[in-house]
Amino acid sequence: HHNSKWTKDHPLNNIIGQLNRPVSTQLQLHKQALFCYYDAFLTSVEPKTYKEALTQSCWIEAMQEELHEFERLEVWEIVPGPDKVMVITFKWIYKVNGRNFKE
Template structure:
């Protein structure tokens, strides 16, 4: 019997099912996820992604969240565990935490006209 939304069958033992941690506390219970988080932080340091500054008064600080993903090869074996540290920018409110933002996007037709 195949379970919905899963490639596992009833015959597979539970210890073969790959589970990604949902929280930081869950990730801290396994050495492979701690190592993946350390790799991500080392990359941040190497690329100089952030700079430690004093926290200004009356300013909302954007919090961070860890995202965990198991990378599989074409046969379903584990290649590696990925941990990503992402900013929760969705918690900001326009005109309170920032003034305006937009992303400049060009359509393919406009690029072709420009290059012609």
């Protein structure tokens, strides 16, 4: 086991991971990455409500990123909603308008 170098072409400070593990090929790493994506796809279910979204950090982060993009692009200015007025969700607007456009 080498302490200063792993091989002459791969100095120890360039090695990622544990030295006692075998070297992974690009194909092996690609397969592992695809499995991770597949696993994430199967375990990730889009929340149906805002309350559900607030229970998962990945959805909180996604919502924050979306809001920051709106601010960055100056798409709109976020203001508090008026009192005693029902707020219409984007999902509802899309479903209603989507049906109207298809007819």
